[in-house]
Amino acid sequence: MSDITNTPAAEYEAQLGDYFALLKPRVMQLVVFTAVVGMLAAPVSVHPVIGFASILFVAIGAGASGALNMWWDADIDAVMKRTVGRPIPAGKVQPGEALALGVALSGMAVMMLALSANLLAAGMLLFTILFYAVFYTMWLKRATPQNIVIGGAAGAFPPVIGWIIATGSFSVEAWLMFALIFMWTPPHFWALALFMRSDYDDANVPMLTVTHGRPTTRRHILAYTVLLAILAIGTGFTAIGGYIYLSFAVVLNVLFLIGAYRIWQRDEGDAEGDNYEVERKFFRLSLFYLFLHFGAILIEATLRPYGLGGW
Amino acid sequence: MPLNVEHDLHGRRKGRNVGVGLMLGAFVVLVMVLTFVKITQTDFATGPGAVGPASGTAPVEGN
Structure with a gap:
């Protein structure tokens, strides 16, 4: 057989x-x-x-x-x-x-x-x-x-x-795009870790929420978001930026900073009270945040040959 | 016992096999098109691999 x-x-x-x-x-x-x-x-x-x-x-x-x-x-x-x-x-x-x-x-x-x-x-x-x-x-x-x-x-x-x-070859602009994603990743994942609360504990993954606690994680989200906002808006003044990118960056980073500030102000009692509504909103915004920043860089690049994009 | 040509296993794997076949076919086409573009884009007369005076390198003289 x-x-x-x-x-x-x-x-x-x-x-x-x-x-x-x-x-x-x-x-x-x-x-x-x-x-x-x-x-x-x-x-x-x-x-x-x-x-x-x-x-x-x-x-x-x-x-x-x-x-x-x-x-x-x-x-x-x-x-x-x-x-x-x-x-x-x-x-x-x-x-x-x-x-x-x-x-x-x-x-x-x-x-x-x-x-x-x-x-x-x-x-x-x-x-x-x-x-x-x-x-x-x-x-x-x-x-x-x-x-x-x-x-x-x-x-x-x-x-x-x-x-x-x-x-x-490498260039400063390429590393700025690298830095944008690099600085965006921690607040994005830490917000997720805040509302997927038991997952990382159960798996024994040493996420910041598990090793240093939730208040520390909230402080870290705010600190990284401030640095990210400076970087993202600063990128607007380089060769890959322009009026369109800068407009997107200012609006998105103000919204992102407000979200991070609200996360920082809350404690676990507040968060459990509304089932992590603020953290969930911040996480959803973070997805649009990255997509729209890169979308704006793409728009600038697409318009540049017609003399419209860039500075 | 003769082995049936159409065993149940063949049926269950059919979708997978067809999918892999199509992907391999697409890969072959992609490599072919890529090769065509690379060849037509490369200037073999003056490119870095070119031989002779057109390459900008002086021919080596014998001793």
């Missing part, structure tokens, strides 16, 4: 969608968007086919690091409400399959980006994958409450890679 007939008919057969879910499609959207903005904001134009292919390989590389993250963090994901439905804890995909997919796609994405764009972009993609999958996932996340702060850099590299795809 063959092995095939031994397979129980009731056993779940992983579908393509389950493997796709391993690539963290929602994170991939952010990676694609910020990388595209980085590429288009650069002062060098890219052939559409080369640009499309290069961004696709960046997205695949980011997805691969997501699969590696899910392989390593399967134990944590299984105890957190937010992640219990992921393919590995849900029993849809075996951990070994996630590892194989992550390694194979990482190698393919880096090699193809080297061919479609340049070696520096491929090197940065490899560095980003290793930073996220090894440095953040395997070490930082379980070791220090600064996990989100330092690990946030992994999510901040895509616009730099996009810029390098176009120019083949």
Whole structure:
């Protein structure tokens, strides 16, 4: 009798969608968007086919690091409400399959980006994958409450890679876009940690809320938001900024600062009273915040050839 | 016992296999188009890999 007939008919057969879910499609959207903005904001134009292919390989590389993250963090994901439905804890995909997919796609994405764009972009993609999958996932996340702060850099590299795809080199503007995401990540995740209150405790992940308490986390959110606002508005006066970006930045940062101030003023009693309404609002605003900042950079870049964008 | 051509397993994996096939096909097309663009964009006469006087490098003289 063959092995095939031994397979129980009731056993779940992983579908393509389950493997796709391993690539963290929602994170991939952010990676694609910020990388595209980085590429288009650069002062060098890219052939559409080369640009499309290069961004696709960046997205695949980011997805691969997501699969590696899910392989390593399967134990944590299984105890957190937010992640219990992921393919590995849900029993849809075996951990070994996630590892194989992550390694194979990482190698393919880096090699193809080297061919479609340049070696520096491929090197940065490899560095980003290793930073996220090894440095953040395997070490930082379980070791220090600064996990989100330092690990946030992994999510901040895509616009730099996009810029390098176009120019083949680094520049101050690329690092400003990096800094925007880097400074945005801690308040974004700490707000989430405040209202997903038991998740990180249950998983023994040393989030700031668990190790230093909630009042400290609230102070940290305000401090990072103040620094972020200075950076975001300051970026408006550089080569990637302009009147449109600056208008967006001022409005968004005033709203973000008000949200952070309200979070800082509250204690746990107030927060439990309205089921973390202020924290939830701040978290939702943070999603629009990043999207609109990069959207404004994109608008400036798109209008520049017509003499309208920039200063 | 003869092995049925259409085992239940084949049915369950069909969607997955078709999906992988389509993705591989799309990848081949993408690499082909990318190669075409790269070749047409590169100026082989004066590019960095070019040989001869047009490359701007003087030919090496024998001893």
